[in-house]
Amino acid sequence: MITYIIRRLIGAVIMLVIVSIVTFAIFFLVPRLVGATPESMASRYAGRTATAETQHLIAQRLGFYDPMPVQYGRFVKGLVVGAEYDTGTSVEKCPAPCFGYSYLTQQPVWPDLVDRSRVTFSLGVGAAVIWVIAGVATGVISALRRRSFFDRAAMGIALAGVSMPVFFTGMISLVFFSYYLGWTVPGGTYVDFTVDPFQWAYSLILPWVTLAFLFAAGYARLTRAGMLETMNEDYIRTARAKGLPERTVVVKHGLRAALTPIVTIFGLDFGLLLGGAVLTESTFSLNGLGKYAIEAIVSNDLPKVMGVTLLTAVFVVIANLIVDLLYAVVDPRVRLA
Amino acid sequence: MSANDTMPHLAVRDLSIHFPTDDGLVRAVDGLSFGLERGKTLGIVGESGSGKSVTSLGILGLHSGGNARLSGEIWLDGDELISAPPEAVRRLRGKKMAMIFQDPLSAMHPYYSVGKQIIEAYRIHNDVSKAAARRHAIDMLGRVGIPQPDRRVDDYPHQFSGGMRQRAMIAMALSCDPELLIADEPTTALDVTVQAQILDLMRDLQREFNSALIIITHDLGVVAELADDILVMYGGKCVEYGAAEDIFLTPEHPYTWGLLSSVPRLDREPTERLKPIKGAPPSLINIPSGCAFHPRCPYAAESGERAKEEVPPLAETATGGHLVRCHLSRARRREIWENDVKPILETT
Numbered sequence: 080m081i082t083y084i085i086r087r088l089i090g091a092v093i094m095l096v097i098v099s100i101v102t103f104a105i106f107f108l109v110p111r112l113v114g115a116t117p118e119s120m121a122s123r124y125a126g127r128t129a130t131a132e133t134q135h136l137i138a139q140r141l142g143f144y145d146p147m148p149v150q151y152g153r154f155v156k157g158l159v160v161g162a163e164y165d166t167g168t169s170v171e172k173c174p175a176p177c178f179g180y181s182y183l184t185q186q187p188v189w190p191d192l193v194d195r196s197r198v199t200f201s202l203g204v205g206a207a208v209i210w211v212i213a214g215v216a217t218g219v220i221s222a223l224r225r226r227s228f229f230d231r232a233a234m235g236i237a238l239a240g241v242s243m244p245v246f247f248t249g250m251i252s253l254v255f256f257s258y259y260l261g262w263t264v265p266g267g268t269y270v271d272f273t274v275d276p277f278q279w280a281y282s283l284i285l286p287w288v289t290l291a292f293l294f295a296a297g298y299a300r301l302t303r304a305g306m307l308e309t310m311n312e313d314y315i316r317t318a319r320a321k322g323l324p325e326r327t328v329v330v331k332h333g334l335r336a337a338l339t340p341i342v343t344i345f346g347l348d349f350g351l352l353l354g355g356a357v358l359t360e361s362t363f364s365l366n367g368l369g370k371y372a373i374e375a376i377v378s379n380d381l382p383k384v385m386g387v388t389l390l391t392a393v394f395v396v397i398a399n400l401i402v403d404l405l406y407a408v409v410d411p412r413v414r415l416a
Numbered sequence: 417m418s419a420n421d422t423m424p425h426l427a428v429r430d431l432s433i434h435f436p437t438d439d440g441l442v443r444a445v446d447g448l449s450f451g452l453e454r455g456k457t458l459g460i461v462g463e464s465g466s467g468k469s470v471t472s473l474g475i476l477g478l479h480s481g482g483n484a485r486l487s488g489e490i491w492l493d494g495d496e497l498i499s500a501p502p503e504a505v506r507r508l509r510g511k512k513m514a515m516i517f518q519d520p521l522s523a524m525h526p527y528y529s530v531g532k533q534i535i536e537a538y539r540i541h542n543d544v545s546k547a548a549a550r551r552h553a554i555d556m557l558g559r560v561g562i563p564q565p566d567r568r569v570d571d572y573p574h575q576f577s578g579g580m581r582q583r584a585m586i587a588m589a590l591s592c593d594p595e596l597l598i599a600d601e602p603t604t605a606l607d608v609t610v611q612a613q614i615l616d617l618m619r620d621l622q623r624e625f626n627s628a629l630i631i632i633t634h635d636l637g638v639v640a641e642l643a644d645d646i647l648v649m650y651g652g653k654c655v656e657y658g659a660a661e662d663i664f665l666t667p668e669h670p671y672t673w674g675l676l677s678s679v680p681r682l683d684r685e686p687t688e689r690l691k692p693i694k695g696a697p698p699s700l701i702n703i704p705s706g707c708a709f710h711p712r713c714p715y716a717a718e719s720g721e722r723a724k725e726e727v728p729p730l731a732e733t734a735t736g737g738h739l740v741r742c743h744l745s746r747a748r749r750r751e752i753w754e755n756d757v758k759p760i761l762e763t764t
Contacts (some may be wrong), residue, residue, distance in 0.1 A: 313522040321537040322510030411572045
């Protein structure tokens with residue numbers, strides 16, 4: 080078990096290194112390969128009106144003339160211990176993890192990322208709780224009452240849920256619940272959990288449900304398929320032969336085994352979601368990572384884009400690490416591997 | 417209860433289990449009757465699809481699908497199980513009647529330790545603490561011959577060998593000291609060397625626990641040493657039923673002869689080929705008319721049209737308590753057995 084954990088941890092670290100290399104390559108190496116010069120890359124920092132001389136100066140300060148490995152080393156160093164930028168007049172410290180400065184606002188990216196993550200995290204956690212509970216419960220009942228009215232209705236709705244994009248369901252629910260019925264707040268209002276937990280939940284309930292609907296549909300279908308399979312296993316018959324009540328048979332023996340693939344998918348979904356629920360955040364005007372990424376891309380603000388990319392990758396890696404460890408808890412056969 | 421005095425501990429009367437399907441009615445079991453006392457062993461023998469497994473599942477109330485149609489009576493220790501509410505049958509399951517399955521690897525939950533699964537079975541029916549149940553589980557594992565049971569109790573099924581798994585399965589089934597134990601092909605998934613050990617173990621434990629034992633198998637060799645009575649099933653019906661020595665020494669049904677001829681034997685010449693029964697077991701949806709065995713029976717022609725038109729009754733033979741479902745006359749069956757079948761079986 081210990082070796083398993085250590086091996087997974089090492090794997091996660093290697094993964095992060097690879098991610099950092101790839102990200103670095105995309106933002107610094109690839110442009111050079113397709114013809115960008117250090118000066119043209121520096122022009123992003125210098126602004127449109129800068130002279131060739133200024134560009135050259137900035138390129139020199141940012142180290143764009145250095146060999147690529149050196150640049151990568153500086154990039155990683157910035158992430159781990161922070162970086163120092165010589166602005167010409169003074170030396171500016173960018174504390175770790177340093178993702179650089181926004182082209183537009185000249186502000187460091189990291190504090191923004193932290194700020195935006197809170198919103199995205201709030202959105203993701205709440206939605207995840209709803210979709211896992213709703214999806215798994217629906218899937219179990221559907222599997223147990225196969226071909227019943229409930230099953231058909233639930234799977235029909237699930238199909239709709241998978242097919243309808245968030246900006247559609249989100250708009251509809253906004254119009255209906257916020258503007259027509261007035262039950263929930265319109266988009267754009269986010270109250271932090273630390274300020275007022277109740278307002279926090281109230282401001283997020285509609286995005287939660289909308290986002291959860293999309294995922295719950297998939298989880299319901301997945302759970303149903305898994306339950307149909309496990310409930311036919313021999314060990315289920317053994318559980319019944321022991322005289323266990325049907326509820327115990329279903330939950331403790333059936334669902335337990337059917338949950339394994341769901342845990343896997345959940346890790347991926349949740350990790351990715353923490354990198355920004357772009358559509359949901361846009362629809363409900365939530366200032367999360369997804370919206371941040373969109374703004375950054377639209378304005379060509381490379382450090383921001385890079386920050387979101389790296390952070391998302393980190394979330395996915397961590398989520399997968401947790402899933403791997405959970406796997407070992409769930410399935411004893413994994414511990415030997 | 418008055419019925420109790422004359423009735424064996426387990427009495428199955430005219431049991432039928434039918435499954436309506438889109439393709440037609442599956443008559444998995446049709447008009448089956450037998451009885452069994454505690455401490456005795458019944459072997460139910462037949463090919464795949466003869467209805468033997470469905471019978472055992474039916475007794476435990478585990479026949480899959482809510483649409484199964486059961487009729488007849490199953491009496492266990494004075495309780496009738498078919499008309500009993502499912503919840504009542506559930507309470508008996510595991511406590512008064514338990515089951516051992518064919519493949520212990522797939523029959524045990526891969527995510528729970530062996531000990532946990534035994535403890536679970538024990539605590540469902542006995543109001544004891546976890547610690548006491550654990551001691552009981554270790555004790556049971558020791559009794560089925562698992563070395564170092566106090567250490568192995570926390571192992572998972574995949575950490576056990578095949579034979580050990582089946583032993584653990586037996587420990588689980590016996591944990592509540594059941595009156596009736598049904599073993600469905602208990603040795604089929606095991607190595608030949610382990611098979612004998614498991615059969616020995618089951619015989620010893622049956623003596624110790626004094627339970628009624630039903631062994632379901634397609635292998636007459638398995639029941640030869642263990643069973644007191646043998647019931648041969650074909651196409652969902654009992655075709656021959658009697659004491660084990662009667663079935664082995666003077667079998668009277670052509671199907672039983674076929675089964676006996678197809679048992680591989682070490683004492684025969686390797687060049688000699690096994691004699692399989694010709695043809696395939698009947699589909700339980702389309703059971704042949706008349707005698708279900710007639711399309712495969714080498715002696716069917718002797719009964720002429722009756723073979724196809726009339727279901728032979730389950731009738732007593734010369735020896736008391738030995739029942740056979742066959743159109744051939746008693747004398748003719750004896751003659752074929754003595755002259756045609758027995759000499760071939762006995763050649764070495």
